[in-house]
Amino acid sequence: MSTLTFLWKLIMYRPYRYSANAVAWTLIYLAPIAPGLITKQFFDSLTGESAVAYGTWGIIALLLGAAVARVMLIIVGFITDVQFRFRMGMLLRRNVLEHVLKQPGARAIPCSPGEAISHFRDDVDQTEEAVSWSVDSFGMTCFAAVSCFILIRIDAQMTLFVFLPLVLVVTAAQLATSRLQKYRAASREATSKVTGAISEMFGNVQAIQVAGAEHRVAQRFRRLGDERRKTMLKDRLMTEVLDSIFSNSVNLGTGLILLLAAQKMRDGSFSVGDFAVFVYYLTFVTQFITNFGKFLTFFKQMSVALDRLTALLQGASAKVLTVFNPLYLSKGERNARPAKAEGVKLENAISARVDESRLDRIELNGLSYRYPDTGRGIRNINLTLERGSFTVITGTIGSGKTTLVRALLGLLPVTEGTVRWNGRIVEDLGAFFIPPRSAYTAQMPRLYSDTLRNNILLGLSEHDGNLARAIHAAVMEYDVEHLQLGLDTMIGPRGVKLSGGQAQRTAAARMLVRDAELYVFDDLSSALDVETEQKLWDRLFAARGDATCLVVSHRKAALAHADQIIVMEDGRIEAEGTAEQLLQSSDSFRKLWFGEAS
Numbered sequence: 036m037s038t039l040t041f042l043w044k045l046i047m048y049r050p051y052r053y054s055a056n057a058v059a060w061t062l063i064y065l066a067p068i069a070p071g072l073i074t075k076q077f078f079d080s081l082t083g084e085s086a087v088a089y090g091t092w093g094i095i096a097l098l099l100g101a102a103v104a105r106v107m108l109i110i111v112g113f114i115t116d117v118q119f120r121f122r123m124g125m126l127l128r129r130n131v132l133e134h135v136l137k138q139p140g141a142r143a144i145p146c147s148p149g150e151a152i153s154h155f156r157d158d159v160d161q162t163e164e165a166v167s168w169s170v171d172s173f174g175m176t177c178f179a180a181v182s183c184f185i186l187i188r189i190d191a192q193m194t195l196f197v198f199l200p201l202v203l204v205v206t207a208a209q210l211a212t213s214r215l216q217k218y219r220a221a222s223r224e225a226t227s228k229v230t231g232a233i234s235e236m237f238g239n240v241q242a243i244q245v246a247g248a249e250h251r252v253a254q255r256f257r258r259l260g261d262e263r264r265k266t267m268l269k270d271r272l273m274t275e276v277l278d279s280i281f282s283n284s285v286n287l288g289t290g291l292i293l294l295l296a297a298q299k300m301r302d303g304s305f306s307v308g309d310f311a312v313f314v315y316y317l318t319f320v321t322q323f324i325t326n327f328g329k330f331l332t333f334f335k336q337m338s339v340a341l342d343r344l345t346a347l348l349q350g351a352s353a354k355v356l357t358v359f360n361p362l363y364l365s366k367g368e369r370n371a372r373p374a375k376a377e378g379v380k381l382e383n384a385i386s387a388r389v390d391e392s393r394l395d396r397i398e399l400n401g402l403s404y405r406y407p408d409t410g411r412g413i414r415n416i417n418l419t420l421e422r423g424s425f426t427v428i429t430g431t432i433g434s435g436k437t438t439l440v441r442a443l444l445g446l447l448p449v450t451e452g453t454v455r456w457n458g459r460i461v462e463d464l465g466a467f468f469i470p471p472r473s474a475y476t477a478q479m480p481r482l483y484s485d486t487l488r489n490n491i492l493l494g495l496s497e498h499d500g501n502l503a504r505a506i507h508a509a510v511m512e513y514d515v516e517h518l519q520l521g522l523d524t525m526i527g528p529r530g531v532k533l534s535g536g537q538a539q540r541t542a543a544a545r546m547l548v549r550d551a552e553l554y555v556f557d558d559l560s561s562a563l564d565v566e567t568e569q570k571l572w573d574r575l576f577a578a579r580g581d582a583t584c585l586v587v588s589h590r591k592a593a594l595a596h597a598d599q600i601i602v603m604e605d606g607r608i609e610a611e612g613t614a615e616q617l618l619q620s621s622d623s624f625r626k627l628w629f630g631e632a633s
């Protein structure tokens with residue numbers, strides 16, 4: 036999509052609001068025409084070149100009236116601008132967010148969360164800015180046209196001599212702003228490298244000390260600081276030069292008018308009023324040129340923002356950005372929201388399907404996924420999970436165990452193969468495999484800066500001892516007792532730091548507090564000692580009823596409980612069976628089993 040089409044589509048999202056904004060700002064920009072003419076009248080009356088039609092007080096009243104009207108218009112203009120800008124920005128953020136949330140979990144964003152947040156904030160802001168300035172450019176062009184018409188009628192030669200050099204100076208300065216943009220981008224990047232280095236240093240104090248790398252880290256920091264200093268200096272210098280050109284251009288123009296007007300005034304062909312109107316309009320015409328340049332800069336930035344937002348869509352068409360979607364901002368809109376009714380319908384439909392879809396059997400047929408950057412992944416996985424069974428996926432490091440469970444749960448986009456739930460193909464795995472159908476504990480659990488209770492419940496209501504049961508099944512009761520405020524202790528990045536095992540058991544409790552037909556654990560036991568792990572599986576077996584379990588593990592405590600074991604090797608299933616069968620038939624399994632014993 037071209038930047039112009041992007042701009043047009045955003046305007047067409049709320050054309051009436053955009054038009055109202057354009058009308059308001061055009062009037063604001065045209066408003067100075069009147070005081071200019073009144074001032075001319077006033078000065079001409081002083082020199083006796085014309086009679087004052089309304090008297091001195093009349094002129095003062097007119098000037099005051101014009102000023103008050105402009106202030107009122109500016110207030111209206113701000114309201115119309117905010118109303119339009121906000122809707123446009125919200126539409127962009129809404130559409131990108133919807134797209135991101137629909138992506139398989141592991142591929143939601145192609146960059147770090149920090150970068151994605153900056154796209155959501157800065158790129159949308161820059162787009163808003165460009166669309167908003169298109170209105171100003173239109174208004175200012177109207178002013179420039181009308182004022183030039185008036186000035187040419189007064190003295191065409193003077194208009195040309197005063198404004199042409201001025202237009203050239205300001206345009207040249209404007210062109211130099213593209214260089215400023217480059218310096219600005221470079222200084223921003225250098226600054227972000229410095230702040231990134233500070234946060235890395237604070238985060239890795241121990242690692243730096245252990246590696247004895249203090250000196251090298253300090254040197255690297257100094258180098259980054261030096262680079263930042265150089266780029267910032269260029270940026271500041273260029274900014275100051277351009278600012279001084281812009282702020283002095285009016286003085287420059289006034290000087291030119293004085294030089295040229297002196298002779299004409301002596302001849303009597305140029306009145307004091309004419310001089311006043313030239314100087315008065317000069318400020319606004321200079322502003323027009325500067326602001327038009329600003330619009331061009333914002334337009335360029337908008338094109339970069341469009342590229343970056345499109346990259347966030349990972350291959351989807353840029354049209355996604357401007358799809359007309361309701362925002363439900365006003366109370367009336369919110370009440371009329373059809374989504375409410377649809378939401379209820381959807382919930383009913385889901386619960387109806389869930390009632391139907393008690394898990395009897397899951398079948399994976401020819402499931403494949405390849406990571407685009409490494410070409411690794413899983414190939415042609417065929418697997419059946421019967422109701423109430425306990426399946427363990429095992430294998431060497433990097434053999435594809437995590438990829439397999441993530442592909443099954445729709446967290447990675449399956450490239451080939453199908454998953455059937457009770458014989459029926461599941462179309463959208465990501466939307467389907469959610470509680471109460473399935474619950475999942477990832478290899479690296481994520482904790483929020485919140486209480487332990489809220490980290491486990493994640494918004495679920497606490498009832499009939501569900502939380503206590505989940506904590507017991509996850510072997511967490513001892514940890515809860517020893518936390519100062521028990522379940523109300525703040526944990527996560529800004530609270531008590533839990534050990535790896537505690538974090539994993541918190542994630543397990545989070546999963547177990549949700550009733551699910553299928554529980555999926557990815558290497559839950561990797562940070563647990565043997566005794567705790569044994570307890571965990573025992574309790575899980577006692578608590579889970581006939582729920583089905585799919586577990587990634589290489590530990591005997593899990594393998595010994597398994598109804599079936601899948602041995603992965605290089606992205607494929609290398610062998611399957613019970614521990615007893617595999618000990619007889621599979622070399623790889625024997626290595627895993629005895630490797631742990633040794």
Ligand SMILES: Nc1ncnc2c1ncn2[C@@H]1O[C@H](COP(=O)(O)OP(=O)(O)OP(=O)(O)O)[C@@H](O)[C@H]1O
Nearest residue numbers: 406408409411412431432433434435436437438439
């Ligand atoms: N995000 C990724 N991008 C590219 N390649 C990946 C990615 N994640 C994993 N891989 C590769 O895919 C293969 C399978 O990885 P996977 O994490 O599924 O293995 P695993 O058996 O779970 O390993 P582990 O026992 O270490 O958890 C590995 O070769 C790995 O290097």
